[in-house]
Amino acid sequence: MKRLISGLLTAALCLGSVPTALAVTTTQTVTAGASSDQTSARRADLQTLLDTLAQHPDLYHANSKQVFDAKAAEIQSGLAQMSDVDFALALCELAALAQDSHTSVSIGSQISGQVRVLPIGATVVDEGILLTRLPEANKSALGGILTAINGVSMDEIYQKMMPMLGGDNAVYQHRKFSQAFYIYEILAHYGVLSDPNGIELTIQQGDQVQKITVDAVDRTTLSKMQLARLERKAPATAPDKKKLYFAKALDARTLYIQYNSCKEDPKLPMQTFTQQIVDQLDDKGYDRVILDLRGNGGGSDGVIIPLLHVLEERHKQDGLAFYTLIGSGTFSSALINAVECKQAGATIVGTPSGGSVDHFGAVRPFTLEHSGLQVSCSTKFIDLAPLLPAAQSYDVQPFEPDVLAPQTRADYLAGVDSAVQAILSRTDDAGQPAANLSRGALAVQLGRDYAARTDTALNNPDTSFGDVCIIAYDAPYISWAAHAGLMSGDSATVFAPNRAVTRQELAVVLSRYAALCGHPLTVDGTVTITDKASIASWAQDAVQALVSRKVLTLTDGAFAPSQTVTPAQADAAVRALDTLMDQM
Incomplete structure (x- = not known):
C-alpha cells in the first residue's frame, strides 16, 4: 500500500511523460516570503529564463513582446513577497506565454516535501475525470466522475489554471490539467481553495450526485493513509511502462x-x-x-x-x-x-x-542555478508537411x-x-495481397537480391523524386535502383512507385540488372515471338534475350508486352535470372 501511495504523489508531481508543470528536480523549502538573498537569487533566475526564452525561434508568435515584458515586470515586482510555489508558478506562466508544448518551466521535489495533495487517484475517460483511489471512508464514490471541487466546476478550474498550462493545443492543455488539478497549492494559487481541510468533492455516479469531503495532505500523511482502489480487471493492453x-x-x-x-x-x-x-x-x-x-x-x-x-x-x-x-x-x-x-x-x-503535427521542438533543457527549476526551450520549428504528405492538411494542431x-x-x-x-470488432478489415507488382516493389525485390548476391549494403543517396516519401519502406531501394541505372522516373521528379510494372518493363529492368551484376545478356534471335511487333523498340532486345534464356516465358508463342506482372511472376523471373547468372 505504501508503494501505491508513494506512486500517487509521484504522479501528482511528475505529471506524465509530456513537458509538465511539476517534475522532479532538487530540494528547497517553501517559504511565505523571501530574504534579500533569495530575492536576488530569484531575480537572477528570472533574468536567465528571459535570456533563454529570447533564443526561441519565434517567441512572440502567440503573445507580443509587450505581453512578455509585462509578465516579467509583474514577477519582478513581487519577488520579495512570493512563496517558492508562487515564484515557480509565475515562471511557469511566463514560459507558457510562448504557447509551445516543448517550452516550459517545471517545478518538483524542491517543494514536494511541502505541497499537499487531495488524497485521490484519477484517470480520464470520455465523460470526465474518473476517480480510481479514495480514502477508505469514501470508497463508495470510486468509479464516479469528479465534477466540482468546493463547488467550483472542473471546467471553471481548468479556465483558472489556464495561465500555467501553456502548450499549443487544447488536448495538451487538458492532459496537463488532469495531471495537476489535485495539488492543493496550485488550487489555492488560483483561488479555488483557501483551506486544506474539509474540501468538498462533487461526484457524478450515473444519475446520482454524491458529495464527500477530504483533507489535503502532505507526503508523510499520505504514506500512512489507507486508500481504497477501484477494483477492476485490467485490459490486456494496459500500459507496461517497464518496457520500451x-x-x-x-x-x-x-x-x-x-x-x-x-x-x-x-x-x-x-x-x-x-x-x-x-x-x-x-x-x-x-x-x-x-x-x-x-x-x-x-x-x-x-x-x-x-x-x-x-x-x-x-x-x-x-x-x-x-x-x-x-x-x-x-x-x-x-x-x-x-x-x-x-x-x-x-x-x-x-x-x-x-x-501538434507542426510544432516547435529540438529542446534545449537546463536547470536554473538558484531555484533548481528545470527549463526546456525549443530551438527550431518542425514543419512535417514537406516531408510527409499525410501532414499536409495540418498546421499547429x-x-x-x-x-x-x-x-x-x-x-x-x-x-x-x-x-x-x-x-x-471489425471482421473484414484484412486486404488481399497485391495483384500487380508495383515499380516500388520491383526496386525492393532487386535491391534485396543485389545485397544478398554481393554481400554489401546498398548505397542509397537521396533522390529528387517528389512522389517518393523519404520514410517509405521502398524509398532506399528506389534511390538505389535509380542511381544504379536500373529504373528511371517518368521525369526527374516523378518516379510513380505505385504504378504496375508491365512485362516489357520487367524485361528491360532485369536485363540491366544482369549487366549490373557483371553478366550482360546478349541478344539471341533464335526464339520466335509472335507478337514481336507490339513490343516497344526500347524493350525488344531485352525481351528477346530473357525469353531465349527462359527467364521470361511465352504463352502460345506470344509475349504480351503490355500485360502487368504479378508479384509471384516477378519472383519466379528473378529466381530464374539468379540461377542463370550463377551458371555463367
Whole structure:
C-alpha cells in the first residue's frame, strides 16, 4: 500500500511523460516570503529564463513582446513577497506565454516535501475525470466522475489554471490539467481553495450526485493513509511502462504492439524486435497489427523505422490490416511516428494527439542555478508537411484519428480498452495481397537480391523524386535502383512507385540488372515471338534475350508486352535470372 501511495504523489508531481508543470528536480523549502538573498537569487533566475526564452525561434508568435515584458515586470515586482510555489508558478506562466508544448518551466521535489495533495487517484475517460483511489471512508464514490471541487466546476478550474498550462493545443492543455488539478497549492494559487481541510468533492455516479469531503495532505500523511482502489480487471493492453516496447497476441488474427517511448532498448534492439514481429506474423499467420502510441511521449523518431517499414510492406503487399492507436499522451517524436504510420497506410484509431503535427521542438533543457527549476526551450520549428504528405492538411494542431474511439466510463469499469475493442470488432478489415507488382516493389525485390548476391549494403543517396516519401519502406531501394541505372522516373521528379510494372518493363529492368551484376545478356534471335511487333523498340532486345534464356516465358508463342506482372511472376523471373547468372 505504501508503494501505491508513494506512486500517487509521484504522479501528482511528475505529471506524465509530456513537458509538465511539476517534475522532479532538487530540494528547497517553501517559504511565505523571501530574504534579500533569495530575492536576488530569484531575480537572477528570472533574468536567465528571459535570456533563454529570447533564443526561441519565434517567441512572440502567440503573445507580443509587450505581453512578455509585462509578465516579467509583474514577477519582478513581487519577488520579495512570493512563496517558492508562487515564484515557480509565475515562471511557469511566463514560459507558457510562448504557447509551445516543448517550452516550459517545471517545478518538483524542491517543494514536494511541502505541497499537499487531495488524497485521490484519477484517470480520464470520455465523460470526465474518473476517480480510481479514495480514502477508505469514501470508497463508495470510486468509479464516479469528479465534477466540482468546493463547488467550483472542473471546467471553471481548468479556465483558472489556464495561465500555467501553456502548450499549443487544447488536448495538451487538458492532459496537463488532469495531471495537476489535485495539488492543493496550485488550487489555492488560483483561488479555488483557501483551506486544506474539509474540501468538498462533487461526484457524478450515473444519475446520482454524491458529495464527500477530504483533507489535503502532505507526503508523510499520505504514506500512512489507507486508500481504497477501484477494483477492476485490467485490459490486456494496459500500459507496461517497464518496457520500451513489446508485442502480444490479442486473438487469432491480431498482434498488438505497445511502443511506450521512442528509445532503443539496449537489451532488445529495434532490429531484433522487428525480426521477432516478422517471425510471429509468418509463424502464427496474424493478418492484423495494432501499434499503440497512446502512452508515448517521444524521444527519437527514427527508432521505429525498421518496424514501420515491415508493417508498411506487409500492409501494401500482403493485405495486413494495420492500425495505429493515438491519444492525448501521443507527443513529440511519437506524434511524428503517428503521422508516418498514416503515411504508410495505417488506419488511425483513438482520440486526437497531445502533440501538434507542426510544432516547435529540438529542446534545449537546463536547470536554473538558484531555484533548481528545470527549463526546456525549443530551438527550431518542425514543419512535417514537406516531408510527409499525410501532414499536409495540418498546421499547429493535434493529429486526428480516422476512427474516433475515446475510452468510455462503462468500458473502463468493465476492463475494456474502448479503442482496441473498436478494432477487434471489425471482421473484414484484412486486404488481399497485391495483384500487380508495383515499380516500388520491383526496386525492393532487386535491391534485396543485389545485397544478398554481393554481400554489401546498398548505397542509397537521396533522390529528387517528389512522389517518393523519404520514410517509405521502398524509398532506399528506389534511390538505389535509380542511381544504379536500373529504373528511371517518368521525369526527374516523378518516379510513380505505385504504378504496375508491365512485362516489357520487367524485361528491360532485369536485363540491366544482369549487366549490373557483371553478366550482360546478349541478344539471341533464335526464339520466335509472335507478337514481336507490339513490343516497344526500347524493350525488344531485352525481351528477346530473357525469353531465349527462359527467364521470361511465352504463352502460345506470344509475349504480351503490355500485360502487368504479378508479384509471384516477378519472383519466379528473378529466381530464374539468379540461377542463370550463377551458371555463367
